[in-house]
Amino acid sequence: MSALGGWTRDLSMGVRFAFGGGREGWTRTLFTGIGVGLGVALLLITTALPSALAVRYERDDARSTTRAPSAAQPGPDTLLISAANQTYRGRDIGGAYLKAEGPDAPVPPGLTKIPGPGEMAVSPALRRLLDSPEGTLLRERLDWPVSEVIGDAGLVGPGELLFYAGNDSLHQTGPEHYRVQRITGFGAGEEPEPLDPVLMLLVVLTFVALLLPVAVFIAAAVRFGGERRDLRLAAIRLVGADTRTVRRIAAGEALGGSLVGLALGVGFFAAGRALVGSVTLRQRGVFPADLDPSLWLALLVALVVPAAAVAVTLFALRGVVVEPLGLVRRTVPRRRRIWWRLLLPLGGLGLLVPLTGGGEGEDFNQWQVSAGVALLLVGITALLPWLLERLVALMSGSGPLSWQLAVRRLQVSGGPAVRLVNGIAVAVAGAIALQMLFASVEDDYTVHTGHDPSRAALSVLLPPADWDRGEEFAARIAGAQGVAAATPLATVYADRRPDTGDKVKITVGTCEALREVAVLDSCEDGDAFVLTGTADKDSGVYGSPAKPGDTLSINPFTDTPKERQSVEWTVPVAAATVASREDPTGALRDGILATPSLAPKGVADAGSAQVFVELDESVPDAMERARTAVFKADPLSRTMTLKSTRRDSDYAAIRTGLFFGATAVLILIAASLLVSQLEQLRERKRLLSSLVAFGTKRSTLSLSVLWQTALPVGLGLALATVVGVGLGSVLMRMASRPVRIDWASVAAMTGAGAGVVALVTALSLPALLRMMRPDGLRTE
Template identity: 55%
Template sequence: MNVRQWSRDLAMGVRFAFTGGREGWVRLLLTGVGVGLGVALLLLTTAIPNALAARDDRADARWDLTEAWSDEKIPEARDDTLLIAGVPTTYHDTDVRGRELEPEGPKAPLPPGVAEFPAVGEMLVSPALEELLASDEGALLRERLPDRIVGTIGESGLIGPSELAFYRGGEGLSSHLDLGVVARVDGFGNPSTTSEPWDPVLLLLVLVVFVVLLMPVGVFIATAVRFGGERRDRRLAALRLIGSDSGMTRRIAAGEAFAGALLGLVLGAGFFLLGRQAAGSLEIYDISVYPGYLNPSPALAALVAVAVPAAAVLVTLFALRGVVIEPLGVVRTARPARRRLWWRLLLPVGGLALLVPMIGQGSENGEFNQYMVTGGVVLLLVGITALLPWVVETVVARLGSGAVSWQLAVRRLQVSSGSAARMVNGIAVAVAGAIALQMLFAGVEDEFTQMSRNDLTRAQMSVEVPSGVALGTVTGKFEATKGVDAVYAFGETYVGDTPGQDAERITEVTVGGCRALREVASLPSCRDGDVFAVSGGEWDEFTPELAKAGQKLWFDPDYGVEADSVAWTVPGDFKKGRSVEDPTGMKRGGFLITPGALPEEIDRLLGQKVYLGIDRSVPDAYEYVRNTAAAIDPYSDPLVWTSTERSGRFDSIRTGLLVGAACVLFLIGASLLVSQLEQLRERKKLLSALVAFGTRRRTLSLSVLWQTALPIVLGLALAVVVGLTLGTVLLKMTNVPLAVDWTGVLTMTGFGAAVVLAVTLLSLPPLLRLMRPEGLRTE
């Protein structure tokens, strides 16, 4: 067959699709909408890497505070330098990026998105922060950020439309240069282009996430191009009457599918543009993007544009291989040949064959072969689409008597089990992939999670306070803060046997009130003016040698020059104590000193930290603490303690999975609804005839429910088996002990069932309309 003949037949099919009257237009529209939803999600997926890269580029372009976080020598002040301090905060678990700016000359660099430096007492904010501060919800944050808003930060200075950020004017920042919170810069941008290598297990997670999220989309597109197949085949029988052979008829049918795919590409592009525009107003799991970020890769977009129509043609030709279209009708009423199982098993077996050789690898045993991982997961998930029709056919063939609605549903499934299986394929693939991913995430989570030593029964927040602020003042302000139950304030420094960097024996010093000191040591008795030497500290080596009455020591926290050191003599009446775990889970050693026994000049050498017990029954207790901390020190950033600390990359991958899963679930729900409506439309006359003969609408409604529920149950059962198998292999590949997350399995299965239930309920109103006797009319 030459290319010209193929082109002519395909073109004829395209023409039939657009000129086939109302029935043809409805089928074309259903196919176009179905394919369009899939194409939109594919375009969105191809745009996600560009969106993430755009966010990273924006973050790199505004990079600052480099010198404050490094050991490099601070540059001299010039007319083109800028002093910048980090003043971030958190509000209701949302990070607020904050910077304080003090230009040192007329040529000082402006941050991206800023047209003019704010003066002292003025503030530039992001649009999202401006809206929050103007609302009642942001009242407590407004107390923390009292500066007058004089403008907004431009898009080039933000990583997303929902980002909360501000720049405010500062003064006297040079006095904080040596404290690590202020930097002197002559430009913005991240000079480092290198990044740490990815952990092989994290790369495996990324690969599996992409495959699992994209596979249901591909399955749905393949299903959408077959909408209205039975009516189309009956129409094609008329072509045999005017002389077309079976091959030509199939090519014309492929042309109709090709037309639906082309319309789907157009609609998909439209859906994508609408979705991209709406993305600017959405925030999913703290991720927001500007519409301009979502630009699909040209190569990937071209691949989608070519692959979708080609797949439509191939799927249609494959579907018609077992259908005999004759001049007098379509041979479907005869008992179809029983589906064979052996070749359907080759797909999952082939997938396992690709994955098994990588069992035992992981972070310590080398990287995974990306092509084998992708191919193995794809074959296993595609195996569901091959096995499910056989499972449905085998099971429904053995079902028999029951209520009238049950018999109607079973008979319909026995006649067209393939159509029922196609409708469920997408959700079965999605659930299987989700179960496998849930097992993989649960299995490897411990590798990227560290248990915190913090004792959350004693404290839930910590705040660093600058030296020079009296501990009593700090304690009083936090004790007066709403929602604070307990305050443990400590000053921390070191003493050595000689001043400066030459000290050979060094031990730590903790300063605090008696109540606070009892949180770090077991003390015989305590009153202001006491000094204690404690034993049992984790890093304590020299306390027994230094804790001698009359011993002369030097306070020198930074091990600087001798002129900065302060001499101190160990008092003769010091007491002894035994170290216990402090709120951070550590055991301190060295000296414990009450404020009354501390020389006045030592205050400036103390690094101070406050641990706070929070009454969680008080609404916004954390915000009250942050407001108090900001009043004491505008550069403080209170920490909320958690029981675990997890890798940022691991959390990013999990967030990406949740965002993608939300999109896929929406697509699955939409696809099932379109498929259900298409099947009901094809059975319009049959339903009307049954109602005309006296069949109750309740019976027909239940039959539709059974027709949906049976394939779904079988599909979810197969999905659980395949998902558990894939999850087990992936866990073995990462060298992680096998454990089934049954909660996750049941949750994913429940999500799938909930989507089907929602689709069934939404299809009931059109079903009731189709059951009217007027549906028997024909022209």
């Protein structure tokens, strides 16, 4: 028989044993299948992520108006649209006002018709929020009747908050109405901008760090029930099979378990896919239909998992001698060698260290980084058995009986305990490195806006308006509940006479309002000031070309240049020079300050108004009440929340993706650890029952099992901390950042790993107590 035929025969026999070996066989196969299936499900989700992200971008691009086709004049196919984005309790709500100018006006994706005046279409998530008790204040703001629910085609995710409202007052007659677009269709047709090298490094590291624990758990799952399996192999040797044959049969059993795992993994993936639409994290999520795995990646998973099961089994049997009358696991095992175990982390460092010499912003070889990180993290699984062997070899027989039982068990067979810890150690090391890198680059993607929220919580920009319009608007919202003060400032731009081509900014406001932008020793209505544009009034540098006594010309915007009628205004000769002061948005103004009695008249279309809103923090939900007051006073106003910092959107999206992935991996870790723990307890059921039958206390055995878990976990987490900090330091140097270790984050990641193990151990205690009954000695 050819070699291929022999392999096929033996593997198929092993598969038959996996499914036909009685309760013992199929129980082991089921445990293996569940462990492998959980990993396969997560791998399938990972293969589906690229397509899900691509579909999200396509949907977002399909409704974009940034570069949508436009028209200069109304027509049968034109639509007026204006942004109406909102914020509610920290959640962003996308919105737009619509007005059809003709019967063929384009309809936004996800809608069957354009909402009529006083109507709105909402996303399913927004409708749920509006119908819930939490949305009470939001209903006061968005109080239009709902005419339609936006379909999936118009949303980037199931948790998106979005509305379209019909507004018959929209108009666009001149350049002053720049906030209103006239379009003939939706869709920008833009390609996404590539990520910068540091963000790409974060993406690559996130995928590697999250997927490696999955691979480790799959490798551990195919070895479930190894001790019982080896005893069955001895019986096969008794009927004439040679060593190579029984190893191939064992590989066939693992192959059968992996095939069950593939089937269960597809089932887990299908179940998770059906539920994913109801799960949103930080307003982000995906539709079930978007999780469509790439065909070639899915085929790769289907081929690699069974092949890995066979390879891992053959590798595990290298130190086991199966004889016809039993098996020998080298009762005095040869000491594990360290040299080849060090090659993995050293090889990883050898790939990564050369990349640390590049300058900031330089591209890097993604495959080299992936391989280097993978070798470093996989090195944990090679070093941990050696470290555990050395540690338990140094331990004496002193101590409580439970401690002695645990140490002796680890001295005789520490492999199962190490396999239990390997995955969590790799996950913790990757998490520490990720956290270090994210923390080191966070400042680069966090913009310090210069805003001063202590002076104003909101900055409201009004459509082209003069001082009277801004004052009226401020008065309306100042009396709203939750608003402590509303300070209006109007701004117009003028040309100097004779025309020099320079624009002069004229800011109009009360003395109280002007003190928000200038340092004024004294001020009364009728005063005017010249701003230096700096914080020093004695610098002698004017912030604009205008000086006291100069004549300025203000040109209101109108439909055509012929209809423009300039308004001349003279800077008062008595205008004093004053230093500028940063306003609540952090801007230093220049130009001229004027009190209301001196404000230029008849320039409503040439000016704009800005209102700074200060909140009354003693009022519950003051921010939302103020937003509602602003929205009711002028729906077309633009409200900006003043924050001292703002995070880059790409960076925030990557962190959110990491949060998604870490959550999924954490669930996998917990489930896989529980399955592994239960499988190990099942294998030791007869031993535990024997000890109880001979009078050993159950509490002693329970503590012994806990010690057997705690020792490898403590050692594994210590090793993970060292490797994670080392990897994080190298990655920080690759990103051209100084090495800084946030020990609080390191402790948090390590504690999270220990917490998962503690939870799984607690969940396995009921099964442990059941297996310590004397009737566990029964056999068939």
